[in-house]
Amino acid sequence: MPVPCATGCGRNASLKRPKTGDALCKECFFWAFETEIHFTITRGELFNRGDSVAVAASGGKDSTVLAHVLKTLNERYNYGLNLILLSIDEGITGYRDDSLETVMQNSADYVMPLKILSYKDLYGWTMDEIVAQIGRKNNCTFCGVFRRQALDRGAALLNVKCIATGHNADDIAETVLMNVLRGDIARLKRCTAISTGSEGTIPRVKPLKYSYEKEIVMYAHYKKLVYFSTECVFAPNAYRGHARALLKDLEKIRPTCIMDIIYSGETMSVKEEVTLPTQRTCSRCNFVSSQEVCKACVLLEGLNKGLPKLGIGKSSKAKRMLEEYNAKQNDSLQEAISEINDEFKKNNCISKGKVCKSNCKSKENKHSTTDLNTVDANTNSCEQVHSNEVTDDNKETKCCNKKQYCTNKKTNETNESNSKAEKLLAEYGIPESSDKPNSIEETNSSQDKVCEIDVSNSVDNEEFDVDLHTNDEVILKEEDNTCAGACGKVDSLHIGF
Amino acid sequence: MAHPIKLQIQFGGGAELLFDSIKSRTIELPAIDKYFPECQREKWTIKELLVWMKDNLLRERPELFLQGDSVRPGILVLVNDTDWELYDELSYELLEGDTIAFISTLHGG
Numbered sequence: 001m002p003v004p005c006a007t008g009c010g011r012n013a014s015l016k017r018p019k020t021g022d023a024l025c026k027e028c029f030f031w032a033f034e035t036e037i038h039f040t041i042t043r044g045e046l047f048n049r050g051d052s053v054a055v056a057a058s059g060g061k062d063s064t065v066l067a068h069v070l071k072t073l074n075e076r077y078n079y080g081l082n083l084i085l086l087s088i089d090e091g092i093t094g095y096r097d098d099s100l101e102t103v104m105q106n107s108a109d110y111v112m113p114l115k116i117l118s119y120k121d122l123y124g125w126t127m128d129e130i131v132a133q134i135g136r137k138n139n140c141t142f143c144g145v146f147r148r149q150a151l152d153r154g155a156a157l158l159n160v161k162c163i164a165t166g167h168n169a170d171d172i173a174e175t176v177l178m179n180v181l182r183g184d185i186a187r188l189k190r191c192t193a194i195s196t197g198s199e200g201t202i203p204r205v206k207p208l209k210y211s212y213e214k215e216i217v218m219y220a221h222y223k224k225l226v227y228f229s230t231e232c233v234f235a236p237n238a239y240r241g242h243a244r245a246l247l248k249d250l251e252k253i254r255p256t257c258i259m260d261i262i263y264s265g266e267t268m269s270v271k272e273e274v275t276l277p278t279q280r281t282c283s284r285c286n287f288v289s290s291q292e293v294c295k296a297c298v299l300l301e302g303l304n305k306g307l308p309k310l311g312i313g314k315s316s317k318a319k320r321m322l323e324e325y326n327a328k329q330n331d332s333l334q335e336a337i338s339e340i341n342d343e344f345k346k347n348n349c350i351s352k353g354k355v356c357k358s359n360c361k362s363k364e365n366k367h368s369t370t371d372l373n374t375v376d377a378n379t380n381s382c383e384q385v386h387s388n389e390v391t392d393d394n395k396e397t398k399c400c401n402k403k404q405y406c407t408n409k410k411t412n413e414t415n416e417s418n419s420k421a422e423k424l425l426a427e428y429g430i431p432e433s434s435d436k437p438n439s440i441e442e443t444n445s446s447q448d449k450v451c452e453i454d455v456s457n458s459v460d461n462e463e464f465d466v467d468l469h470t471n472d473e474v475i476l477k478e479e480d481n482t483c484a485g486a487c488g489k490v491d492s493l494h495i496g497f
Numbered sequence: 498m499a500h501p502i503k504l505q506i507q508f509g510g511g512a513e514l515l516f517d518s519i520k521s522r523t524i525e526l527p528a529i530d531k532y533f534p535e536c537q538r539e540k541w542t543i544k545e546l547l548v549w550m551k552d553n554l555l556r557e558r559p560e561l562f563l564q565g566d567s568v569r570p571g572i573l574v575l576v577n578d579t580d581w582e583l584y585d586e587l588s589y590e591l592l593e594g595d596t597i598a599f600i601s602t603l604h605g606g
Contacts, residue, residue, distance in 0.1 A: 003583045015580035023583055061510065061602075170602075217510055217573060217602045218580070229511035229601065244603070248570035 014222070018212045018255035019169075026222050033219055037207050038073050044194040046205040049080040051161040056151055057085040057106060057114070059099030059228040062166030064106055065216045066208055068225055070164065071110050084158055085110075088150045089118035090143055091126025102228040109226070117154045119146055123300055133303060140240070142303075145295045149287055155202045162195075162203045170213040170247065172206070173258045176265035177243045186276045186290065192265040201288045212258060501527050502541060502593045506550075510601040512572060515562050516554055524554075526591075543574065544587040546597065562599075571603040 002012040005025035013023035057063040074081045087103045090096050107114035120126050131139045155163045179188035197203030220227055250257045282294035507521045529541050574581040575598040
């Protein structure tokens, strides 16, 4: 039995709105859906005429609908906005690579320019690589923290006034629930804000804040919008999934619970005696943070040090981990130095008149740049040449690397993140190689460029030719690799001592 | 008398991933009393369709598609492109040539 549209337009209804229970036809639904978003935008004063606005685009249903609706409303109500799609490539094979194609399609369909930034460019790590280190349990922490900053950086690059994200009502209700479940009062307080962003940061706005997921999907379906719907390959273990399942069960029983949870979140007040972390900027990277050093910097630091769990859990734990790590590093450093000294005394490490090929093919040469203080020969294929004339203090090490290159733009970005890492090191009191001539170049290494550094050490007269990209990429692994060549000793990296 | 009926079933929004990634297919349901000898009804409803789909089409992880005797909350069901909530949901009696679509809202963002 067809149900007539509740507006009395004479058409048959196509769906029951979860928010109101109204049965509407397609046309009346489109109108209601778009107009509500228009009210959300105007009431929240999300945009100003003439603004450039980045639409955070993942290729999924929410951002696809957001882009479509913003374009529609921008024309219908003459907002005068300049809309740009901004995508983040986390480097998740089988997920983001496919969804980015959808975003490119959206870009063409909606005639909006598109900017894509990758984690690899920004942080030197893809999510695939991070998951290989951290496992599947906490990877969403990395992804979320990094994405937040990545969007900020992208927005800064595009010089936009604000970033519009596709967070829908279900997402926000879910977040309220999550913050309650975790006792995260600071986030609970601000997660329902329609526009977030403190001084000096680019505001985020959520035009779909009051739009139900069901309506977003129905809108996309009826409008035949192309969107990408594969679940993130890493997501199934995320805690959020449980909150989501609970919410969907509740919504089935009483659809208005979504709006009610948001309302609760909006109106809940936090007791005055509850101390909240103050929002400030990270002393390392200057992005907004509730801590001295922001989460992204700590996570990145952990990754680059081979302590991927560093940023997971409490900061006191992180401090302890770093202390232990430093102690261990000092020990192994001493060990390595004495070992090498012994070796050189015996003078048996040098293959006279021969080329000693170390088989460092599988990126095994991992040395934390920050601790071993010498230029790493972290390479895919590294050739160690010891010439005949080599003496204890005259060696030549040459490393050829897999070629990576990047644009100037990337170089800028990566330099930024590296100086960040450098500052972090100082912050955590990790011995920063100031006494080693090579270290600075190394720490400043750009993760995504081919870098050839010839370091002439007046004492040792060493020459290095190092790809720092590989260096950063492989930092995590073991540090006690021995040279696979004739010498069988700790490889060239330690020779600098 | 119960008859076999032909239907079009469609999947979207990621739900197709549980059904061999085939987005649309035509199925023929046998006479309901052949498939469910216990069943008193003469006509197929969506409730029985779901059981049939579970037995015949659903390849993996049925809990991602079904919950209890209905679809998992978050999967939308459309009867001839209309929200099944306007059509008695599970009790909707299927007619020859109906198109039933299952669209997941649970995938991606």
